[in-house]
Structure formats: C-alpha cells, structure tokens
Amino acid sequence: MMKKNVFFFVVVSFLAFLFFMPTSSFSADGLNMRLTTDTPDTMPQGEMATWFGEEVMRRLPGSAVKVFNASSLYNNTDSLEAMHAGTLEACWASLSKISAVLPQGLCLRLPTLFSSYDDAKAIPTTAVAEYIEKSAEERGYICLGWGILSPYMGVGAREGRILMVEDWKGKKIRCYDKVAQVLMVEIAGGSPVAMPWGEFVPSAQSGVVDAGFTSLSSWSKVKEVLPYFSCVGIVPDYYIFLVAKRWWNGLPETTRKVVAEVADEACAKQREMQFKSDMKLLDELAAKKTSDPGVYVLSGDELTPYRKIWIDKLRARIIEKIGKGGKEALDLAVSVSEQLGNK
Numbered sequence: 414m415m416k417k418n419v420f421f422f423v424v425v426s427f428l429a430f431l432f433f434m435p436t437s438s439f440s441a442d443g444l445n446m447r448l449t450t451d452t453p454d455t456m457p458q459g460e461m462a463t464w465f466g467e468e469v470m471r472r473l474p475g476s477a478v479k480v481f482n483a484s485s486l487y488n489n490t491d492s493l494e495a496m497h498a499g500t501l502e503a504c505w506a507s508l509s510k511i512s513a514v515l516p517q518g519l520c521l522r523l524p525t526l527f528s529s530y531d532d533a534k535a536i537p538t539t540a541v542a543e544y545i546e547k548s549a550e551e552r553g554y555i556c557l558g559w560g561i562l563s564p565y566m567g568v569g570a571r572e573g574r575i576l577m578v579e580d581w582k583g584k585k586i587r588c589y590d591k592v593a594q595v596l597m598v599e600i601a602g603g604s605p606v607a608m609p610w611g612e613f614v615p616s617a618q619s620g621v622v623d624a625g626f627t628s629l630s631s632w633s634k635v636k637e638v639l640p641y642f643s644c645v646g647i648v649p650d651y652y653i654f655l656v657a658k659r660w661w662n663g664l665p666e667t668t669r670k671v672v673a674e675v676a677d678e679a680c681a682k683q684r685e686m687q688f689k690s691d692m693k694l695l696d697e698l699a700a701k702k703t704s705d706p707g708v709y710v711l712s713g714d715e716l717t718p719y720r721k722i723w724i725d726k727l728r729a730r731i732i733e734k735i736g737k738g739g740k741e742a743l744d745l746a747v748s749v750s751e752q753l754g755n756k
Contacts, residue, residue, distance in 0.1 A: 443475030444668055448503040449492045450652075451510065451610070453483040456630065457686035458560055458652050462505055465679040472671050488609065490514060496657040497553055503656045507562065508545075509590040511653075516735045517548040518653075520746040522593040523727055524566075525646045525720050530691070532753045533564035533649035534684065541749045544742065545653070553658045557673050558680030560652030563628035563691050565710065569639030570624035571617055574703055576643055576711070578602070578718050587613050587625025594626050596730050600722050614638055629708065630690050636698070640706035646716055654680055 448466060452459040459482040466478035481487075487495055492504035493514045508518040520541060527533060536542055537559035546556040568575045568586065575581060581601035587608045588594035598605040606622050610631070616622045617638050624639065628650070632642045654676050661669065700707030711719075732739035 444469065444473050444478065444664070444672070445476070446478045446502045446672075447481065447486070448478065448505060449481045449484070449486050449489075449501065450505045451484045451489050451507055456634075457683045457690060458505060459483065461560070461679045461683040461686070464682070465675055468675045468678075469672060472675065473668065484609070484611070493554070493655070496655070496660075499657070499659065501657070502660050503654070505560065505652050505654045507589075508651045508653050509593075512590070512592055512734065515545070515549055515552065515554075517545050517742055518651075519592055519731045519734055520544075520739075520742040521649055521651075522590065522731060523743065523746065524593075524597070524648055524723055525716055526746065526750045527564070527647045527649055528750075528754055529647060530564055530688070532750065533561060533647060534688070535753055536649055536749065537561075537651065539749045539753075541742075541746050544745060549653070549655060550658060554655040555658050555661050556653055556655055557676035558654040560654065560680045560683040561687050562650040562652065563630045563687060564647045564649045565629040565644045565691060565695075565708075566626065566646065566648035566650070567629065567632065567642050567644040567708075568624050569617075569627055569632045569635060570641040570643070571639055572623070574641040574643055574700075574709065575624055576703055576709070576715070578722065584623040585621070587616065587622045587627075589626060592730060592734050593727055596727060597723055600726060601719075629694055630687065632708075633690075633694050633698070636706075641700075642698075642708045644708065644710040645719060646711065652680075652683065 448462060450459055450462045454460050454463050462480050462482060466480040469478045470476045487501065489504060489506040489510040490513055492501055492506065493511055495501035496504060509522065512519050521536065542559065549556050578601055581598065581603040584603045585606050586598045586603045588598060588605045589610070591607050595605040595607065608616060608622070613625055614635050617625065629642065629644065632639065636642070695708060698707045700709045703709055728743060732743055735742050
C-alpha cells in the first residue's frame with residue numbers, strides 16, 4: 414500500500430509540474446516563444462511577424478517560435494495582460510490599441526500635431542519614443558523595435574464622402590482608438606461604435622455602421638464596401654514590438670542579442686513595406702474630385718474647422734487618460750513635432 418501511495422504521489426507531482434511549468438523559455442533545445450499581432454499575414458506587419466519567427470528559428474537552431482497573427486490567440490490588450498501574467502512572451506502591438514495598459518502612447522494621438530510622413534517615420538528616434546519605451550519598461554515590457562501603421566488616418570464611408578464637420582452628424586462611425594477617436598466622433602456630432610477590425614466590414618455591409626476610422630492601408634482592403642476615404646490629417650500610430658521583461662531577462666545574453674537583431678530587422682522591413690504601400694495607394698486611388706470614390710487628403714484649410722472643435726477637448730482628454738505626467742508627455746510630443754517641422 415505504501416509503495417502504491419508513493420508511486421501515486423510521484424505521478425501526480427510530475428503531472429502537476431508539467432501543467433504548471435512555464436511553457437516558453439530557453440531550454441537545452443533552444444528558444445520557445447510565442448508572438449501575437451492584430452493583423453493578417455497579408456499585411457506588412459503580419460508578413461514581417463511571420464518572417465521574424467522563421468528567421469529566429471533559422472539563426473537559433475532548435476528553437477520554436479509560434480506566431481499568431483490577426484488576434485488568433487489574443488488581441489493586443491489581452492496579449493499584454495498575458496505577458497504580465499507570464500503566459501505569453503511577446504506582442505507586436507498597435508500603440509493606439511493598448512492605451513488601457515500603456516496610456517503614455519496617447520501623447521501622439523492629437524490630430525494635426527504632425528504634418529508629414531517624414532515626421533511619422535522620424536518619431537521612433539526621438540525623445541517622445543524614449544519616453545514611451547521607458548514607460549513600457551516600468552510596466553514590465555521591453556521594446557525591441559517600432560513598426561508603423563499608415564499615418565494617413567481617416568474615415569472610410571459607405572455612401573458619400575465625410576468631408577466637412579456637418580457630414581459627421583447622425584452617422585454611426587466605427588472607432589478602434591477608444592480614447593481619441595470616440596471623442597472626435599462625439600464632438601463632430603456622430604455616434605461612435607467601438608469595434609474590432611474583424612467586425613468592421615460585415616457591420617458596414619449590413620448598415621450597423623455608416624463609416625469607420627481606419628488607416629489608409631487597411632482601407633484598401635475594404636474599399637469596395639467603403640469607397641470614400643477621407644484622410645483627416647497625419648496621426649502617427651505604431652506597431653511597437655514588446656517582450657515580457659521578466660521572461661526577457663531570463664534568457665541568455667547571446668539569445669537576447671539574436672532575437673533583438675531579428676526584431677529590429679523585421680521592424681525596419683515592415684516600415685519600408687508600409688511606406689511603399691501607402692505611396693502606391695495614394696498614387697493609384699486618389700480621388701480627382703471630392704465627390705468621387707477614392708482617397709482624398711484634406712488640405713490645411715479644410716482641417717482648420719476640425720482643429721477648432723477637436724484640439725482643446727482632445728488635449729484635456731489625453732492628459733486625463735495618461736494621468737500623472739500627462740501634461741508633460743503631451744508637451745514633449747508638441748515639442749518634438751515642432752522640432753521635426755523645422756527640419
């Protein structure tokens with residue numbers, strides 16, 4: 414009887430160890446890692462995330478890197494929570510979508526703050542990026558690089574272009590940034606509907622929403638459903654490549670070096686792919702007249718009414734959401750925008 418009890422205890426203990434042991438770390442066989450994104454592998458970020466996994470396994474033989482694109486494992490916010498809990502290693506997250514976890518990124522969300530694509534490409538090398546990275550590390554995440562979303566933020570509409578402020582009134586508009594975009598729609602007189610990408614197209618087709626915020630590159634995938642795209646200024650957003658700090662610090666230095674190098678290369682490739690894609694779309698799909706389907710980028714004069722109704726209230730909301738140090742964070746973003754604009 415004693416031998417049976419001992420045997421039973423050993424078996425149960427071993428099974429418990431297997432169940433509760435960390436599922437992804439560095440072992441004798443190599444690196445085990447999971448990476449999540451919110452885009453499919455047909456888009457630059459998803460494609461480069463897949464490349465990242467394959468390249469790490471090539472450079473670190475015996476490793477296993479599993480990439481879950483299009484929120485197939487977790488969405489961005491849930492990914493960060495899983496990383497904090499120790500059940501996920503990495504997430505290449507959209508900065509605007511993780512504001513509940515990392516609100517410091519909201520300092521870049523003030524419309525009309527930046528004026529060109531060059532500004533957007535330069536921001537990851539500035540003091541405001543250092544501030545966001547430091548804030549992420551304080552919360553348990555290490556940043557390995559910055560990809561970029563199309564900075565041509567706009568609204569795709571089903572029936573007629575949203576151009577002037579009065580065009581927003583009464584329309585149900587999809588938002589993916591629950592802080593800035595929701596307030597922008599409310600101020601302009603529309604009805605914001607917070608909605609993930611996967612629900613956007615069927616909702617537009619069925620009339621649940623009349624229009625929706627999206628990046629230029631994402632709009633290109635749904636232009637048949639939402640043929641009128643109006644760019645309401647340069648609002649930079651980024652795919653920030655984050656790894657769990659506790660997990661990262663437990664890896665051998667040589668392994669960290671390889672993973673960091675590949676992440677940096679993946680981000681650089683993604684930024685270049687995104688830029689080429691945006692330029693191609695602007696060239697091929699530009700609307701000749703505001704009444705025509707296609708892409709229309711509002712001029713500085715056309716954006717003036719939006720500045721008047723949006724800026725002060727959005728500034729107050731962003732400062733409130735960031736919390737302590739919010740005013741300083743936004744002042745830093747404004748200072749960086751002025752420096753970039755003077756170059």
